[in-house]
Amino acid sequence: QVQLVQSGAEVKKPGASVKVSCKASGYTFTSYAMHWVRQAPGQRLEWMGWINAGNGNTKYSQKFQGRVTITRDTSASTAYMELSSLRSEDTAVYYCARVCTGGVCYFGDAFDIWGQGTMVTVSS
Amino acid sequence: SYELTQPPSVSVSPGQTARITCSGDALPKQYAYWYQQKPGQAPVLVIYKDSERPSGIPERFSGSSSGTTVTLTISGVQAEDEADYYCQSADSSAVVFGGGTKLTVL
Numbered sequence: 001q002v003q004l005v006q007s008g009a010e011v012k013k014p015g016a017s018v019k020v021s022c023k024a025s026g027y028t029f030t031s032y033a034m035h036w037v038r039q040a041p042g043q044r045l046e047w048m049g050w051i052n053a054g055n056g057n058t059k060y061s062q063k064f065q066g067r068v069t070i071t072r073d074t075s076a077s078t079a080y081m082e083l084s085s086l087r088s089e090d091t092a093v094y095y096c097a098r099v100c101t102g103g104v105c106y107f108g109d110a111f112d113i114w115g116q117g118t119m120v121t122v123s124s
Numbered sequence: 125s126y127e128l129t130q131p132p133s134v135s136v137s138p139g140q141t142a143r144i145t146c147s148g149d150a151l152p153k154q155y156a157y158w159y160q161q162k163p164g165q166a167p168v169l170v171i172y173k174d175s176e177r178p179s180g181i182p183e184r185f186s187g188s189s190s191g192t193t194v195t196l197t198i199s200g201v202q203a204e205d206e207a208d209y210y211c212q213s214a215d216s217s218a219v220v221f222g223g224g225t226k227l228t229v230l
Contacts, residue, residue, distance in 0.1 A: 035219065045159075045167065045210055047219040061218060095166055107172045109214050110157045114166040 002026035004096050004115035011121045017084040020118045022096030024077045030054040031102035034079035035111060036070060040092040048094075051079060052101055086122045093117040126150045128211050128222035135228040142198040144225045146211030149192055154213045156194040158187060161208045161224075170209075171196060203229050 007021040022034060035050040049060035051070040058070050064083070072079045079096060095118075097111035128148040136142045146156060156174050159167035169178055171187035174194055184199045198205055206229045211222040 037221075044223050045161075045212075045221040047221060050219075059217075097167075107169070107176075107178070108155055108157075110169050110172040111159070111167070111212070112169050112172075112178070114168075117166055 002113055004098065004113055006094075006096060006115040006118045009119040009121070011123065012086050014087055014122055014124055016086050016122075017082060018086060018120050019080055019082040020094050020096075020120070022079045022081070022115050024079070024098070027098075028102075029072075029077040030074055031100065032098040033101045034070070034072065035097050035099055036068075036081040037095045037097060037111075038092040039095070039117075040089070043092075046092075048081065050099070053079065054102060083120075086120075088122050091120065091122050093119050126215070126220060128213060128220050130209075130211060130222040130225045132223070133226045133228065135230055136201050137230045138203060139200055142201050142205070142227055144196045144198075144209050144211075144227065145193055146195070146222050147193045148213060148220070148222075150213060150215055151189065151192050151194055154215060156187070156189065157212045158196045159210045159212065160205075161210065162206075167210065198227070201227075201229055205229060 005023045010018050030053050033050045033052050036048040048064050051058045053072050069082045096115040098113050130146050158171035160170045161167040170181050170185050174189040175187040186197045188195050208224045210224045
């Protein structure tokens with residue numbers, strides 16, 4: 001079945017970087033974009049950016065521009081999100097979610113499948 | 125980018141109808157999407173393109189749009205519908221989520 005499986009929880013010190021992976025299965029990886037959304041404890045969903053898995057083009061939220069890098073490995077059907085210069089406010093659950101970009105996009109621009117989330121804790 | 129505004133909370137008794145609104149200036153031009161999120165779980169798409177319902181989502185969930193406001197309606201609310209609900213839209217530069225609405229089933 002279609003699923004996104006993310007890497008495990010991380011604990012990082014302030015100033016460090018974290019790289020979270022999102023492995024896709026059950027669909028054509030390059031026909032979708034992969035977005036990254038985070039949620040701090042008790043807070044709203046916050047969009048970070050996305051990568052077109054087909055051509056590798058990326059777009060980032062202005063808030064994270066310069067600190068976030070989203071990449072993909074088509075041979076492994078895996079997307080990655082790296083966040084640098086971590087601070088305590090970056091403590092959150094990080095989700096990947098796919099959006100259709102190729103062929104008939106039945107759900108439009110909806111995030112129709114989500115990963116299970118990766119908890120990133122930033123603490124000294 | 126723009127903002128999407130939701131009420132922080134809505135409370136209803138079982139069997140009643142819950143309506144959750146989402147307002148934003150870009151909504152007349154862009155589709156809205158709705159997600160349900162239960163504690164400790166990833167969000168789940170419940171409405172796409174303003175009013176379409178994915179397969180597997182109960183018929184009691186519906187969506188509508190009027191001007192700058194979209195509305196998620198849950199008819200005959202059940203205890204299992206208690207969750208946070210987020211609206212979402214996008215323009216050419218960014219994806220935006222509303223602040224979320226906590227639905228409490230009394």
